[in-house]
Amino acid sequence: MSIRRLDEETIGQIAAGEVVERPASVVKELVENALDAGARRVVVEIEEGGKRSLRVTDDGTGMSGADALLALERHTTSKLRTIHDLEAIATLGFRGEALPSIAAVAVLEILTRTREALTGTRVLARPGQLPEATAAACAPGTQVKVTELFSNLPARAKFLKTPGSEASQVAEVVTRLAIAHPHVSFRLHHGAKRLVQTAGGGALEQTLAEVWGPERAGGLIPVAGGQGGVKVHGVVGTARQSTPSRHYQLFFVGRRWIKSPSLRFALDEAFQGVLPAGQFAPAVILVEPAAGSADVNVHPAKWEVRFRDERLVRAAVTGAVRAALGLPRTRAPVQEWTPPGAVRDLSAGSLALVWEPVRPAATGEWEVLGQVFGSYILAVEGSRLFIIDQHAAAERACWRRLATTA
Ligand SMILES: Nc1ncnc2c1ncn2[C@@H]1O[C@H](COP(=O)(O)OP(=O)(O)OP(=O)(O)O)[C@@H](O)[C@H]1O
Ligand SMILES: [Mg+2]
The missing domain is CATH 3.30.565.10 (Histidine kinase-like ATPase, C-terminal domain)
Known part of the structure; x- marks a missing residue:
């Protein structure tokens, strides 16, 4: 040829x-x-x-x-x-x-x-x-x-x-x-x-209300932070506004919309323990990397960015979002927890779980039934059954302790 x-x-x-x-x-x-x-x-x-x-x-x-x-x-x-x-x-x-x-x-x-x-x-x-x-x-x-x-x-x-x-x-x-x-x-x-x-x-919140409607855009929490020369700002929603799709999660680098599995991961990290798996809060995250630390010339349509220090950018996003949500910067390791009485592992049976947002109004006596999948505590209070994410609970307890001693 x-x-x-x-x-x-x-x-x-x-x-x-x-x-x-x-x-x-x-x-x-x-x-x-x-x-x-x-x-x-x-x-x-x-x-x-x-x-x-x-x-x-x-x-x-x-x-x-x-x-x-x-x-x-x-x-x-x-x-x-x-x-x-x-x-x-x-x-x-x-x-x-x-x-x-x-x-x-x-x-x-x-x-x-x-x-x-x-x-x-x-x-x-x-x-x-x-x-x-x-x-x-x-x-x-x-x-x-x-x-x-x-x-x-x-x-x-x-x-x-x-x-x-x-x-x-x-x-x-x-x-x-x-x-x-x-x-x-x-x-x-x-x-x-x-x-x-x-x-x-000029205000991001107003533009979001115009394009997403006031309902979805209402009550979003402003994000402003960063580390190591990476600036992060934007808004995030709460568990109440979460949906089963990532449609309302948008990432921008230098005002350019990008597809970024890495920033998605950083956002998921930030929301871990706050949202059940498969639920996603709306988020608009704008990242301004330090000059010379990002390459936008990766794809002809420019929807991909390569960061010189990807871990730093991820940490900056996770940290800024967690701070906005009032959570500690990093997740505390789970402490070994033994429920009172005999612990039964209930995961062997087939359990169909339906997620509901946590209602923190529970008071009174709890009876712990046991633990499933090694990380969820099942407890009953009267006629109500609670499934508690052990990791999130440990974090919240730790955060409360810190907040009250600060
Ligand atoms: N709406 C506009 N107003 C003023 N100048 C424009 C406009 N559109 C294009 N131009 C001029 O024409 C040039 C060529 O545009 P074109 O979109 O082809 O390339 P580019 O924007 O420079 O790069 P890219 O291919 O990455 O978009 C631009 O650099 C700019 O100077
Ligand atoms: Mg152009």
Whole structure:
């Protein structure tokens, strides 16, 4: 087999495959550009889940005509000069690839004007054709419209889901960006329907109430802490607000939403003994690592971050969340505990356990029945049966002791 050099169009389409998966990924890139341009208002409008068209309008810096044309070429960026700049990157973008990638698989129209310019520019780009620029009247800022997504890649287009499903993925993306940027006002419309709206007042709690609803966002506990140069802030819920899914647990590093099994683990660690297994409290955790200690250039879509000292970041998150919950920083080791009377191990029989939040109103005489699975104490008080997490109980007792002697 002989080796051939790929043509520019094919190279562009392959590169696009890494960042442009569906309408939601296009919206993510365009909104990130708007935020990097200092926008305070971002409006996203999609039709048929973004499959027919999507448009992102911002009131950011805008671009000159020459820059708007240059932005469509591969590896052109205003955000990075050398790889060393990545150590302290403050922008969401840096690869100079998003706009050319979108233009490789869709029709892209940019309407943009800087604040100083008297007129704006319209740039129209079609896959495989040179972009054209013309003068156009428009407000300061930038509007990017994307139509005919994947019309030149029918195999990709087939993987897109129903408009409703694509729209909800767009809503997820806009919601995460809004949560990470409470000082920016966001709006997302799907046809005539408004899916997301935030006021951009600056407070995380307010933005959460706007995107999650006041019920879920009410009573969240602020988190503020950190260690070893890692800053952690955000909010966490309590056992009362827990659900059986991790849907409301979000992690951000440098205001960038990331998928992080490691930070999930840190959060689970913090909640151990507070929540039954399989229950998850809502949490928004924003991590600011020390400059140069995190690498965001791991995945083209940038939803992965590598930390130089992962253990330190995990400890910082666990510590900050536990402090917010009023728990000691680390879990105390379980003390050997022998219930009074004969201990019976009840785990041999098949027990179907249903979890209920602890009701601390129990008073009076307890009769300990025994222990199951080596860590839960079964006790009865009158006609009520209690299942006590021995570890959590030991911790609480220890915390009380410390709190009363402090
Ligand atoms: N909404 C916008 N407002 C102002 N300038 C913009 C906007 N969108 C893009 N640009 C300019 O176009 C350039 C190219 O954008 P593009 O998204 O392709 O790359 P990037 O943001 O630099 O990096 P990445 O590929 O990681 O997103 C940006 O660096 C920026 O200068
Ligand atoms: Mg970008």
